[in-house]
Structure formats: C-alpha cells, structure tokens
Amino acid sequence: MDLRQLVRDVPDFPKPGILFRDLTPLMRDPQGWQEVIRQLSSLCDRLQPDLIVGIESRGFIVGTALATTVQLGFVPVRKPGKLPGAVTGVDYALEYGTDRLEITSDALSGGQRVLVVDDLLATGGTAAACAQLVEAAGGTLCGFGFVAELAAQQESHHAGDPATAAPHDGSHLVSRAPRDGLGVQPQKQAGLHWVGLHVPMGRLDAAAMAELARLVRTHGSGELRLTEAQNALIVNVPAARIQALQAEPLLQRFRPDPSPLQAEAVSCTGNAYCSFALIPTKGTAQMVLEELEQRVELPHAVRMHWTGCPNACGQPYMGQIGLMGAKARKDGQMVEAAKIFLGGAMDAGPKLAELHDKGVPLSDLADVLEQLLVERFGARRRDPAAGPSPSVAVS
C-alpha cells in the first residue's frame, strides 16, 4: 500500500512559502491508518517501550491510537500551562525564538522505557527537546516513531517532493553506512552523475588534492565536494565521461567501491597531529585493515572505530569493534597496543561497546582481529594459495 498517496500537499499553509503536509486524508482512510499503526506497533515489538509519549498536538492522535493497539499507557507532552499540578519542562530553540515543552512530573518513573511519537519529523528540534524532557522526568528514551519524515525542511518547501509517509523506523541518519554515497550515482539533472570516492581513513594529502582538482576539471564541472564521512564527491560528471574517470589511477587508491572494512572504518587523528595519542591511529588502522582484507572475506560490512587515547575522539564505544590506543607488555617490554571493545551500535537500538581485551600489542592485532571477525562476524578465511584478494564490490 502506497501511503504517500494519502498525504495531501497544501502550498502556502499556514503562511505563504510553507508547504503543509496534510495527514488527515491518511487518517480518514481506515486501511491506510491501520497500516500506519501496524508499522508503528512493529517498532514497539522491536524497541519494547513501557510507555508511549505523544507530542502536542498531532502526536496525541498517533500516540493514543498506538498505545491502545499495543496496550501501553499514554503520556502527553504539552505546551506550557496546559497540564495541571507539578510539571517538568524544557526550553528549546526554534529557528526564530524559543519554545517550551512540559510533562507531568510524576508521569514517568524508575527509568521506564519510552517511545516518543509524533506525526512529522522535520528538523528534529522538538523531538530532541522531548527526548531531553523524558530523561529529565526520570524515563529512558528507547526510540522515536513518526508517521512521516521530511528529509530536510528546506528541501520539502522548495522541491515539492511528496512527503515520506512510511512510519519512521526509529533509526537515525548516523546508522546510514558512510559508503551509501559512494560509487556512480545519478543526479537530478538528466545525464549527469556524481562519483563518490572513498578516502582511506579520511587522509587527503596535498598530492591527492592536486590530482582530485585535475580530475574534477577533466571529467566534471570543476566542482569537488567533501562529505561528513571524509570522502570526496566528483559532481556533474556526464555519462560519456564516467568510463574515463573510472580508469584514472587515483581511483585505485580512492575507490568508488571500497571493501566493507575500509568503507566503514573511522579513525581519530592519532599521533601524527595529536600529542595525546598512544599509537599512530590512522597508519595502524590502514595497515591492519589491508592485512585483514588479504586474510578474510566478510559477508557484510563491520564498522571499526579507532581512537588514539581514552579521549575517544574516534568514538570506539560506537563501533561494532572499537580500538583504543594503550600500552601492553610483550616479551618483558612495554609496547604500543590497543584495547578492544565489542558490540557498539548506532541504529534504532543504540548501544555502547564493552571492553573485550585490555591491551593487544599492535604487532598481534591483525591476528586477534582476524579471529574475532571469523568467530563473531561470519568472516571466512581466504585460501592463501589463491593469491592476493580481489577487490570486494560493495552494493
């Protein structure tokens, strides 16, 4: 069922320049609305909340329907002055000015798991404030549920795209793999593409920058973009230039189709630029990952986060495997080492990784990680007789 068809776009409402996504046609369609609640219920199955919290005012419509279906209690979060008795509130910034949300002070207790629901997710400011409020009132936020998500408010105002009416699954943008923007991708402009290139460990030296500048002038429009995941995008490449671009030697190093391990790796600066670092983070990570790619094949990506010291700029607790610079004793000597953390997640069920090993000497790291990849992540050892590994295509 295409729920998008049941969302009405109303231009210039409630004021000129605003494109209003009207969900009332969806609500009055019995099958459509039941499908919305069914999908939100399956989110509850996954996140196991104890309570549903709805944000004033349309969050009440979604929240009460959902709470009734999944047989949980419902708690309203309201604008100031609407709730009787003692309340807990948070002030938050809007694009122009501030606003406030309030909840009855004794509505949540003992760290109850709370799912926050609303009709639309636009900038996320109100949802973030509500999350803060839930925690301040003694609850534990376990996720969000939205009927529709506007990818970007600005885009929805100007592009006129239909609203996304599929219920939000509670995941966050950070759960999208960094490689999502890599490879050859069609642009909105007919006949043009962007080519996303993976920059290993985000290390872009002057020579590579100069070469990228040449590539964008030769194959694109002279424009290069750098992404949040520290990759590079060559934009406005005509279809006729793609093959020639793919044949450029730099694309052997900055690949459009990096291996799953390299594509997902995150690393802090390390001791090349940071005096806190206990190990050369990026260099070690690159060397170990290349070694692992020779040794194992993976059925899926594994996100490794490398960080040089306990300041944790590389967010080791968020990695499926986290590595933190340390010292360890080997053969009677103190040597550079890495602590290993396992089990971090950034998706709808976020989780901090837990310490698995207090310190593996860097010289043993590839062996230890190989074993972990095989035992815990379904990796298969390559046949050494088969020679060097082929490049692994990432879909």
Ligand code: SF4
């Ligand atoms: S984690 Fe430590 S070593 Fe890495 S950049 Fe931060 S302070 Fe420096």
